[in-house]
Amino acid sequence: xxxxxxxxxxTGAAALLGVLLIGAMSAWGAVRxxxxxxxxxxxxxxxxxxxxxxxxxxxxxxxxxxEGFENKIAETVAAELKVPVExxxxxxxxxxxxxxxxxKKCDVVIGYAQGDELVLNTNAYYRSAYALVYRPGSGLxxxxxxxDERLKDKRIGLIAGTPPSATMAALGLMVRAKPYxxxxxxxxxxxxxxxxxxxxxxxIDAGVLWGPIAGYFATHGGDKLAVVPLLKETAGPRMAYRxxxxxxxxxxxxxxxLNQLIAKLQGKFDQVLLDYxxxxxxxxxxxVTDPRH
Numbered sequence: 001x002x003x004x005x006x007x008x009x010x011t012g013a014a015a016l017l018g019v020l021l022i023g024a025m026s027a028w029g030a031v032r033x034x035x036x037x038x039x040x041x042x043x044x045x046x047x048x049x050x051x052x053x054x055x056x057x058x059x060x061x062x063x064x065x066x067e068g069f070e071n072k073i074a075e076t077v078a079a080e081l082k083v084p085v086e087x088x089x090x091x092x093x094x095x096x097x098x099x100x101x102x103x104k105k106c107d108v109v110i111g112y113a114q115g116d117e118l119v120l121n122t123n124a125y126y127r128s129a130y131a132l133v134y135r136p137g138s139g140l141x142x143x144x145x146x147x148d149e150r151l152k153d154k155r156i157g158l159i160a161g162t163p164p165s166a167t168m169a170a171l172g173l174m175v176r177a178k179p180y181x182x183x184x185x186x187x188x189x190x191x192x193x194x195x196x197x198x199x200x201x202x203x204i205d206a207g208v209l210w211g212p213i214a215g216y217f218a219t220h221g222g223d224k225l226a227v228v229p230l231l232k233e234t235a236g237p238r239m240a241y242r243x244x245x246x247x248x249x250x251x252x253x254x255x256x257x258l259n260q261l262i263a264k265l266q267g268k269f270d271q272v273l274l275d276y277x278x279x280x281x282x283x284x285x286x287x288v289t290d291p292r293h
Contacts, residue, residue: 044104045254050078050085051107053100055092057187060216060276061111064089069212069276070110073125076268077261091185101248108258112246120249122258124242125269127281128211129229130164133199133218136226140206145232146171157195157207164208167236178204192217199225215277227277231285240281267291 052074054062062068064087066075071085078085088106090099097118100106114121134140143150146167153176158164160179168174178198180191192214195207200222209217211229218225230239245258262269270291273280280288 044248045107045251046086047083049083050074050081051088051105052085053088053090053096053106053109055096055186056089057185058092059186060212060278069272069278072272073110073269076265076272077258080261080265091187093183093185097246101246104248107247107251107254109246111243114242114244116246119246120251120255121244121246122255123262124244125262125266126273126278127240127242127283128279129231129240129281129285130162130208131211131214131279132206132208132228132230133196133214133225134206135199135202135223138205141226143206144228145230146173146208147233147235151206154205155203157198157204159191159195159209162208162210163237163239164230167233167239168208170235193221196221196225211279212273212276215279219277227279229279229281229287231281240285267293 054070054074056062056064058068060068062070066072066085074085086106088100090096097109101109101119109119112119112121114124132140132143132146134143140150140154146164151173155176155178156168156173157178157180158168159182161182165174168177178195180195181189182191184191192209195204195209196217198204199207207214208230211227214227218227233239245262247254247258268291270280270288274289274291282288
């Protein structure tokens with residue numbers, strides 16, 4: 001406020017007092033509005049149910065029958081909160097976050113890669129890596145990196161656009177590679193299962209898949225396949241990633257609450273993930289074979 005040039009008259013003093021009172025009332029009103037806005041923001045999270053954004057047909061992660069490991073993780077969290085689980089189903093493709101989490105139809109995505117700026121990430125509840133998959137006894141036993149010479153003349157399947165694509169290109173493995181689509185509606189198409197069937201039939205020699213997908217389908221749909229996390233690559237992007245819960249960028253309190261639950265329930269989460277064949281890794285790339293407490 002600009003300082004007056006001279007002392008005000010009694011009338012001027014009264015007017016000034018009125019201005020100050022109005023200013024104080026306006027400031028108090030602004031504080032109340034801010035608190036109201038804050039309260040409204042927090043209330044976006046439904047405390048009567050755990051509202052989960054999920055794909056209706058995306059095994060091993062989730063499906064409408066609650067058979068995926070993210071379904072089991074959600075059930076574990078809901079049990080701790082003593083509320084039911086409610087799902088907003090939407091195919092996990094273009095528009096998934098916009099039509100679910102950002103549309104305020106649900107409050108959490110159970111699996112989201114750490115570092116993606118579209119959502120606010122909680123602490124990671126597991127870490128895994130892309131893996132090489134092949135038939136045991138097919139001449140690839142012991143291969144633990146894409147740079148292995150035994151892969152030079154092999155036909156390798158991969159999901160187009162995923163990080164291993166760059167590594168395979170750098171190593172000259174794309175010439176004979178077989179790509180499978182990335183963005184699909186899993187209700188009608190399952191690229192990972194198609195790749196696994198091709199490996200089992202010999203149509204391709206090996207495949208590269210995200211660890212949780214590889215670990216699950218290696219034991220479903222036919223003979224058991226070898227799954228080797230790719231942790232020794234020197235070309236291309238990293239292969240290991242931390243997976244978090246994703247919440248709206250404004251839901252800081254909800255994030256903190258979920259972080260506390262993740263720390264408390266880590267051992268139960270680990271058991272679920274191990275039961276589904278997820279190749280779990282600690283921060284030093286050592287395999288996690290027992291639940292952590």
